[in-house]
Amino acid sequence: MIEWTGVILQGVLLGGLYALFAAGLSLIFGVMRLVNIAHGDLIILAAYLGLSTTMMFGVHPFAAALLVLPVMAGIGYVLQRGILNQTLGPDILPPLLVTFGLSVIIQNALLEGYSADPQKLSAGAIETASVSVGSLTVGLLPLLTFGVAVAVIASLQWMFYSTALGRGFRAVSDNQDIAQLMGLNKAHVFGLAMALALAVTGIAGILLGIRTSFDPSIGGGRLIFGFEAVIIGGLGNLWGTLAGGVILGVAQTIGAKIDPGWQVLAGHIAFLVVLAVRPNGLFPRVQH
Amino acid sequence: MSTPTVYRATRASRIAMIVAAFALIVLAAAPWWAGRADLRLMGEIFLYLSLACLWNLMAGYAGLVSVGQQAFVGFGGYMLFALTIFGGLHPITAILLAGLLAAVLSVPIASLIFRLKGAYFAIGTWVMAEVFRLTFAQISALGGGSGTSLPVGIVRSLASSRSGREALSYWLALGSAVLVIAAVYLFLRSRRGLALTAIRDSEVAASGLGIDIWRTKLEVYVVTSAFTAIIGGLIFLQKLRISPDAAFSVNDWTAFVIFIVVIGGIGTLEGPIIGTLLFFLLRETLADFGTIYLMVLGAVAIVVMLKAPKGVWGLIRDRYDLELFPLSYRIKLNDPKDI
Amino acid sequence: MSDPILSLTKLDAHYGDFQALYGIDMDIHTGEVVAIIGANGAGKSTLMRSISGLIRNTPDQVHLNGEAIGTLRADQVAYRGVALVPEGRQLFPSLSVEENLLLGGKVGRPGPWSLDAVYDLFPVLKERRSQASTSLSGGQQQMVAIGRALMANPEVILFDEISLGLAPVIIKTIYDALPGIIGGGMTALVVEQDISKALEVSSRVFCLQEGRVSLSGKTDHVTRDQITVAYFGVAA
Known part of the structure; x- marks a missing residue:
């Protein structure tokens, strides 16, 4: 019994990481109805940027985040204004295929720059540190990751519903023309949304890199986990996305407990079950 | 009173048909004039051409943008191995049966992933492909994660000599490409094809005309899945070895196919043909550069999508008003003086 | 006469291949209230979209x-300094009443209009400030749309069909409030299908017909018959 409690707890904490994969995806879909196929590769790009920063300056990965986050945000803004804004419109093909092309470019650029060898960010003692909760032992890093996920989602939620920036995001999402009449330049607003999304992706990339080894090919898988968390939670609901990540994480750790080869498959099956039973996700956005 | 004439075939399209017929005869004779490596390359070209035509039908005409067609390529490949090794079937029978099984399997899959809209549908198809990959990796009888080879006996059952087998697998590839192109062309010319075009142009208007959008899309999905599985079977009949990572590779069976269609011209029948030729031309000249080549390919696809969304064929067509596969109706206003 | 605040010169507008406006010339002076009338499809809304920048034209x-x-x-x-009260209100459904108004003030131009001033003009909005804008009645939504445009403290305000779809008593309330709004020296263009309402508040009128100006002049000087001809293209 206690063994399974531990497994589920691990899954919940893993869900925090998946929610971080998902948050950026959810944000840009909410603001501009864009689904970024390169999202996973951008997470891996952030992990590699973290790697280079730690090696170049000999700093801890958390310190590297101070550089990686603004760089990712900058990449996001430039990417959005330079390329992605041109793809937005009623036709879904251009954004899909352009981000797909980006995914291939990022993946192969990483291969070219860092080779296919798996890499890892080393964070020192925190990686193995653990705390005891009753008779359970919980890794400090997963706990921290989950805490960061909750903090990120709470801040995004606050930003979205309580700041002028968030008001702009919602207005542009509702009606681009009228928002433009209010003095919002949608190209800039979309750029800011992507910058924010990729900053979150930066956090996700660093935490992923500390947790497991990574190589240029694993971006697609991270995109899928993020996407599953979004759909399980329900489109347009950030807290739902966290719940979706947790459900995915728990399904995966339970699957892995039964048979290590089943970890990822169990997550996919959980996603398909939700899709079959509740196609709009478990917590779809309530229209007020 | 002059009556305008409505017609489809043009001079260019008639010439194209004649050229194509000649080309087909020359290509069918390739085993007698081409070297072993060239024959293999040409076989691969025809299989990619088939995949491209099928993906184009889904994405360019039915609006079903899938990034998970590798699910059916790999499924077809694995069914070839499973049905020949365990079922004792002849490889060609096994490949046809794989197509049938894929059709059956695609119905419940569609009922799930059709719930996802637009771009989310795309990622949903990818999840499905991953489910396939992970599932086949669990089947130890088929070699689990490391895969398996087609036993010599089964390979021999195709043809006794190696050159005979190579010729046969080439003809199957050529035949499948011709079949797929013809099938897609005839389908698009039919009533259902018309319905599909109507849906592409406007879903709202199409449903107003009484077209069952869901059903039409489902039909396209099922048929495409079946053909894709057959092509997958042929691909792995050529390779003779299968593993989950090769069978369900998103790069090999989806990324390349998408680039082919986008560069050639999505939503046109000519596009995949031109795209396939360009793709292999690029690959054969840049293949030595490895990753750089793939980055170039990605960049070319992005530039095409942004600057010429109808691809290379779209540029040619707009310039010369050409249509090699006469799909659209043209109107000729007869001069009253002629009557 | 002083230089016009807003001036249109040979203005054309297109939607793809379709041309909606043909060579419109118009000079509007500070403080004027100008009515734009015309039948459905005459190009009134296109004119509003062109002035406000939603349709791009050539610079001059x-x-x-x-x-x-x-x-x-x-x-x-x-x-x-141009604000549009769009046809059909077009409030942001994800934003509350107050958020809609605040967004209108985003451009941050100085002037008499503020949240408090809008609430003074339409007290009912203050009561409903934190409600979703979609939960309001049509008339209240129109008040938000007007307030949202005022929050920008515009020099030129464009009203596009503000009476459309509203009950007569509501229309009266809104039109009664209009002089108080425009009185402070604001220049206004009022697009209306309800001709009498439009003439009531305006000093000058332009009639559009199939994308062209078919009649223009001081409101006091144009006759009903002239308007009918300009409006329908034929004498009634």
Whole structure:
């Protein structure tokens, strides 16, 4: 019994990481109805940027985040204004295929720059540190990751519903023309949304890199986990996305407990079950 | 009173048909004039051409943008191995049966992933492909994660000599490409094809005309899945070895196919043909550069999508008003003086 | 006469291959209230979209305070002091009443209009400030739309069909409030299908017919018959 409690707890904490994969995806879909196929590769790009920063300056990965986050945000803004804004419109093909092309470019650029060898960010003692909760032992890093996920989602939620920036995001999402009449330049607003999304992706990339080894090919898988968390939670609901990540994480750790080869498959099956039973996700956005 | 004439075939399209017929005869004779490596390359070209035509039908005409067609390529490949090794079937029978099984399997899959809209549908198809990959990796009888080879006996059952087998697998590839192109062309010319075009142009208007959008899309999905599985079977009949990572590779069976269609011209029948030729031309000249080549390919696809969304064929067509596969109706206003 | 605040010169507008406006010339002076009337499809809303920047023109087709603004984006035009009350209200459904108003003030131009001033004008909005804008009645939504445009403290305000779909008593309330709004020296263009309402508040009138100006003049000087001809293209 206690063994399974531990497994589920691990899954919940893993869900925090998946929610971080998902948050950026959810944000840009909410603001501009864009689904970024390169999202996973951008997470891996952030992990590699973290790697280079730690090696170049000999700093801890958390310190590297101070550089990686603004760089990712900058990449996001430039990417959005330079390329992605041109793809937005009623036709879904251009954004899909352009981000797909980006995914291939990022993946192969990483291969070219860092080779296919798996890499890892080393964070020192925190990686193995653990705390005891009753008779359970919980890794400090997963706990921290989950805490960061909750903090990120709470801040995004606050930003979205309580700041002028968030008001702009919602207005542009509702009606681009009228928002433009209010003095919002949608190209800039979309750029800011992507910058924010990729900053979150930066956090996700660093935490992923500390947790497991990574190589240029694993971006697609991270995109899928993020996407599953979004759909399980329900489109347009950030807290739902966290719940979706947790459900995915728990399904995966339970699957892995039964048979290590089943970890990822169990997550996919959980996603398909939700899709079959509740196609709009478990917590779809309530229209007020 | 002059009556305008409505017609489809043009001079260019008639010439194209004649050229194509000649080309087909020359290509069918390739085993007698081409070297072993060239024959293999040409076989691969025809299989990619088939995949491209099928993906184009889904994405360019039915609006079903899938990034998970590798699910059916790999499924077809694995069914070839499973049905020949365990079922004792002849490889060609096994490949046809794989197509049938894929059709059956695609119905419940569609009922799930059709719930996802637009771009989310795309990622949903990818999840499905991953489910396939992970599932086949669990089947130890088929070699689990490391895969398996087609036993010599089964390979021999195709043809006794190696050159005979190579010729046969080439003809199957050529035949499948011709079949797929013809099938897609005839389908698009039919009533259902018309319905599909109507849906592409406007879903709202199409449903107003009484077209069952869901059903039409489902039909396209099922048929495409079946053909894709057959092509997958042929691909792995050529390779003779299968593993989950090769069978369900998103790069090999989806990324390349998408680039082919986008560069050639999505939503046109000519596009995949031109795209396939360009793709292999690029690959054969840049293949030595490895990753750089793939980055170039990605960049070319992005530039095409942004600057010429109808691809290379779209540029040619707009310039010369050409249509090699006469799909659209043209109107000729007869001069009253002629009557 | 002083230089016009807003001036349109040979303004054309297209939607793809379809031309909606043909060579519109118009000079509007500070403090004027000008009515734009015309049948459905005459090009009134297109005119509003062209002035506000939602449709881009060539630079010299639209001048504001002497500056060529024809190619500016709508947000750039907004910062220069043009606000539109769009047809059909078009409030942001994800935003509360107050958030809609605050967004209107985003351009941050100085002037008499503030949240408090809008609430003074339409007290009911203050009661409903934190409600979703979609939960309001049509008339209240129109008040939010007007308040949202006022929050920008525009020099030129464009009203596009503000009486459309509203009950007569509501229309009266809104039109009664209009002089108080425009009285402070604001220049206004009022697009209306309800001709009598439009003439009541305006000093000058332009009638559009199939994308062209078919009649213009001081409200007091044009006759009913002239309007009928200009409106329908034939004498009634």
